[in-house]
Amino acid sequence: MSVPNISTIGVFDSGMGGLTVLKSLRQYMPDVNLIYLGDTARLPYGTKSPTTVINYALQAVEILLEYKIDIIVVACNTASSVAINCLEQRCKNVSIFGVILPGAIEVVCNRWFIKPIGVLATEATVRQGAYADAIHTMEPSAKVVSAPAQLLVALAEEGWHDGEIVEKILSKYIDSLIYQDIETLVLGCTHFPVFTKTIRQLYPSLNIVNSADTTASRIANTYRGIGSGKTTFLVTDSLERFKRVGAYFWHNSMNDIKLVDL
Numbered sequence: 001m002s003v004p005n006i007s008t009i010g011v012f013d014s015g016m017g018g019l020t021v022l023k024s025l026r027q028y029m030p031d032v033n034l035i036y037l038g039d040t041a042r043l044p045y046g047t048k049s050p051t052t053v054i055n056y057a058l059q060a061v062e063i064l065l066e067y068k069i070d071i072i073v074v075a076c077n078t079a080s081s082v083a084i085n086c087l088e089q090r091c092k093n094v095s096i097f098g099v100i101l102p103g104a105i106e107v108v109c110n111r112w113f114i115k116p117i118g119v120l121a122t123e124a125t126v127r128q129g130a131y132a133d134a135i136h137t138m139e140p141s142a143k144v145v146s147a148p149a150q151l152l153v154a155l156a157e158e159g160w161h162d163g164e165i166v167e168k169i170l171s172k173y174i175d176s177l178i179y180q181d182i183e184t185l186v187l188g189c190t191h192f193p194v195f196t197k198t199i200r201q202l203y204p205s206l207n208i209v210n211s212a213d214t215t216a217s218r219i220a221n222t223y224r225g226i227g228s229g230k231t232t233f234l235v236t237d238s239l240e241r242f243k244r245v246g247a248y249f250w251h252n253s254m255n256d257i258k259l260v261d262l
């Protein structure tokens, strides 16, 4: 089967978390051009109402559409869980990819649904029940249990990804799922892959689903990237902070970075 060529992918998140998706996309697709929008002026999305997140996501997409992009990746679980339908209605000619479905597919394909599945996510993603809905369309018998873990977003951005305090906070959230007998943990927020190593040390037998990596791998299997491998960053506030904190997630240089107004 022939794979369509694309030259530019637009990616957005509330702030830095989507850089985990961007990093995986760059690893899978070295030639594609990537334009990343971090809505740093309005982070966090995870504590906001669905109406507000939908409005923010529509505005973010308007900015990306000013560039010549082929597809858009909503690199934010919160926006993916509430805004995907509205974004698809707005963007008839550009395909929209969220991060929820690839994670749900990973769980079901590995048959990790015999025991309850744990989802660690923002308040808004948990409230929306998006992972349970996506998993149930493929496997109605699966039991999905969730823990809202909004504090982890702030820790991730603080660069605190390991150490005693982080372990205590992670355990506080994850133990509530362990007590419900989970064997699989979905990192349902794009900020959370930075904790993977610490979570593995604390819970070596858990299966961990990284929604950033599953999304990037799905896109790399769907398209061939034929750009020049350029990465452009757009932020809605605090450019210098984005550069400094973004390094925890992107691990690469950020040369082409601009402030944009929403």
Ligand code: DGL
Pocket (backbone or CB within 6 Å): 013, 014, 015, 017, 018, 043, 044, 045, 046, 047, 075, 076, 077, 078, 079, 122, 125, 153, 188, 189, 190, 191
């Ligand atoms: N990175 C976003 C997500 O995946 C959440 C961070 C926020 O609360 O804005 O849900």
